[in-house]
Amino acid sequence: GVFLDEKGKRVSPHFFNLAAAREWLGTGNGRCPLTRQRIASVAPVPDLRHDPKGWWRVVDVDGDGKLSRHEVLEAIKAQLPVDTDKIDEAMADPQHWMWEQWDKDRSGFIEESEALQTGGLLDFVREVFAMSESRPDSIPDMRHDKDGWYRYWDEDGDGSLDREEVLRALLKTLKLTTDPARVHQMRETISEIWPIFDTDGSGAIDREEFLRPSDGLADTIIATMGT
Numbered sequence: 305g306v307f308l309d310e311k312g313k314r315v316s317p318h319f320f321n322l323a324a325a326r327e328w329l330g331t332g333n334g335r336c337p338l339t340r341q342r343i344a345s346v347a348p349v350p351d352l353r354h355d356p357k358g359w360w361r362v363v364d365v366d367g368d369g370k371l372s373r374h375e376v377l378e379a380i381k382a383q384l385p386v387d388t389d390k391i392d393e394a395m396a397d398p399q400h401w402m403w404e405q406w407d408k409d410r411s412g413f414i415e416e417s418e419a420l421q422t423g424g425l426l427d428f429v430r431e432v433f434a435m436s437e438s439r440p441d442s443i444p445d446m447r448h449d450k451d452g453w454y455r456y457w458d459e460d461g462d463g464s465l466d467r468e469e470v471l472r473a474l475l476k477t478l479k480l481t482t483d484p485a486r487v488h489q490m491r492e493t494i495s496e497i498w499p500i501f502d503t504d505g506s507g508a509i510d511r512e513e514f515l516r517p518s519d520g521l522a523d524t525i526i527a528t529m530g531t
Contacts, residue, residue: 305341307336315341316366319382319472349383352429362414370413373403376425384429388494401488402428431471431487443477450522452478454514457498464508467494474525 305322307315307329316339320328325346328337335382336343350358363379381391393400406425408418419425426511444452457473460467465473471494480486498507501513502519514521 305346305348307341307458308345308347310344311317311368312345314362314365316337317345319349319378320346322346334490343524349379352383356420356426358417360419370411370415371419373411376406376414380429398438401485405488431505432459446477446522451511451516454511454522463513464506467498470494470521477500477525 305320305325306318306327307320309315315336318336318338329343333340345354347362349362352359360371361378363375365375377391397403405423406409406414406418406423408424408427409415414425428454444456446453453473454465457469473490474480474494475487475490480490501524503513504510509521517523
């Protein structure tokens with residue numbers, strides 16, 4: 305959650321555990337514990353996936369209708385299961401791929417329309433949550449059970465793996481889900497190599513294409529995993 309003043313404006317760029325913030329409001333000294341400004345209420349931070357406009361209003365600290373790099377990345381650190389060190393690196397680098405991908409007009413800020421467009425901030429958040437929430441049980445070891453791995457990640461049970469299923473599967477299998485740069489790199493790699501493995505051009509990898517000896521997707525992945 306975030307602390308608001310009497311006018312409903314945020315008193316700091318910081319994010320707090322919602323329950324702890326509410327407790328502080330009820331039992332504290334009436335001031336933000338970090339900025340010492342007076343506080344009147346606590347606002348929960350909406351889920352960007354389900355209420356992007358509400359999320360935008362809360363995260364836009366100064367209410368100027370656009371988000372700075374600092375505002376965006378602090379919100380990501382507070383809400384997403386990502387490597388905070390990597391996010392700090394992105395915050396320090398104005399040429400970082402995340403910023404260049406989201407700030408399409410190179411204004412130095414992200415407008416709401418940019419955040420909601422394809423490949424923008426909203427898509428990134430949905431992708432990270434999908435990966436963090438998918439399949440919590442044990443993943444079969446592809447090196448010993450290729451077919452089991454394939455069936456495990458065929459989440460919709462249609463007998464094929466689409467690009468998003470392959471992306472989530474590889475990121476989870478290779479333990480890359482907390483590094484935004486590696487997520488981006490993996491997405492780009494999959495797009496480039498997809499035609500090699502999707503030999504029938506169906507837009508998905510079927511079981512035969514996955515298990516094909518030597519040059520199928522399974523053996524190619526195993527070759528990159530090492531011992």
